[in-house]
């Protein structure tokens with residue numbers, strides 16, 4: 204029997220099935236106080252399901268959870284444990300102090316009189332712990348996404364959490380913001396808190412964690428100290444038979460005829476923007492949140508119309524496909540299947556001359572793309588809603604592939620996807636360019652830029668800087684760009 208005061212977290216033989224699909228196949232774990240755990244695994248491996256069982260969102264089919272020797276059905280109601288998801292559970296219209304007070308029993312001075320001062324002092328102290336130099340009266344809506352995540356971490360610590368469970372909280376943050384969050388989590392661990400962090404970013408694992416756990420197909424297949432590991436070792440742990448994501452074949456480019464041009468385009472604070480997309484070339488643009496990076500992509504796609512200037516197409520009826528920046532709000536239709544979500548915009552492709560749909564061809568094409576992207580579950584009749592985050596991203600990417608357009612506009616194409624799929628997406632993008640498509644990648648992920656783009660440029664101060672060949676840039680120059 205352990206000391207109940209300790210915060211050792213133990214999981215024994217945890218299983219979870221959804222219908223006949225066994226998603227967790229007997230997970231065993233012991234995590235001690237002060238450990239910083241990186242939890243990795245391919246899309247659909249079961250990471251979020253494990254976290255949701257710990258949080259009490261799902262109930263395990265069998266198995267045990269113990270904290271400090273006490274058996275619990277979940278950690279959801281335990282003050283010692285805080286969960287930080289992509290949806291941070293903060294309210295934009297409230298101040299930092301008010302967000303801290305949300306859901307907390309009020310601190311009382313005397314009878315019904317609240318001790319607001321004590322609440323503010325303790326909130327300010329917690330902000331200091333995560334390195335945020337902000338007044339507690341700042342409105343949440345005035346913060347950057349990274350600062351909001353730090354507020355969520357500070358709030359958890361203010362509430363006395365000794366275990367922080369963080370599920371892909373940095374995946375939508377620009378690198379510098381993500382770095383701030385990782386540093387504050389590392390500081391929390393150094394001060395004795397336990398951190399369990401789900402991430403696909405190898406750099407975050409190497410930078411901050413003390414131990415790596417890998418889930419594959421619902422089983423915990425690796426458990427190793429991070430010390431001594433490098434990127435290649437992590438990739439090998441994840442993939443077993445890995446093809447190096449950076450070893451992309453050098454596409455022999457064909458003629459680079461202009462396909463689409465933005466000429467002197469203005470949109471809100473952007474402009475003038477001049478950009479030419481050529482057949483067979485992958486152009487990458489990057490920038491901070493609010494820089495207008497995705498607006499440029501949407502202007503290229505025709506979703507946004509310029510206030511001034513023109514979008515010139517090289518031929519009539521030029522076709523375009525978009526992977527939108529916000530999968531959560533602009534991506535898929537939750538109640539439709541993988542197949543329906545993929546086929547939606549390309550239905551015309553499977554029509555006979557008589558205009559009758561050829562469902563068998565449609566099914567085969569969707570199944571082929573789903574398999575190329577290793578979408579899980581493999582059945583294309585699966586409902587979109589129940590897919591893991593990374594698999595949703597793959598379906599949306601697959602939809603663009605099926606359209607087979609002249610121009611691909613890909614916003615954050617690898618957001619939330621695992622290491623193996625990332626390299627597969629890079630291979631597919633190169634293939635699209637080799638096939639003559641013009642590709643625009645609008646991404647805040649340096650790896651997207653140096654792995655797949657021919658030329659890249661930064662969006663800053665409303666302008667698109669000069670495009671430069673990636674081959675002439677060092678990794679650190681690229682990382683500085685994002």
Ligand SMILES: Nc1ncnc2c1ncn2[C@@H]1O[C@H](COP(=O)(O)OP(=O)(O)OP(=O)(O)O)[C@@H](O)[C@H]1O
Nearest residue numbers: 221246247248249250251252589590591592593594
């Ligand atoms: N509510 C649900 N009903 C049915 N199946 C589900 C449900 N939630 C998750 N699944 C399935 O469980 C499997 C594991 O999903 P989970 O979200 O745990 O993966 P993950 O490892 O977190 O992936 P990612 O890295 O893409 O976020 C997937 O095949 C998913 O479709």
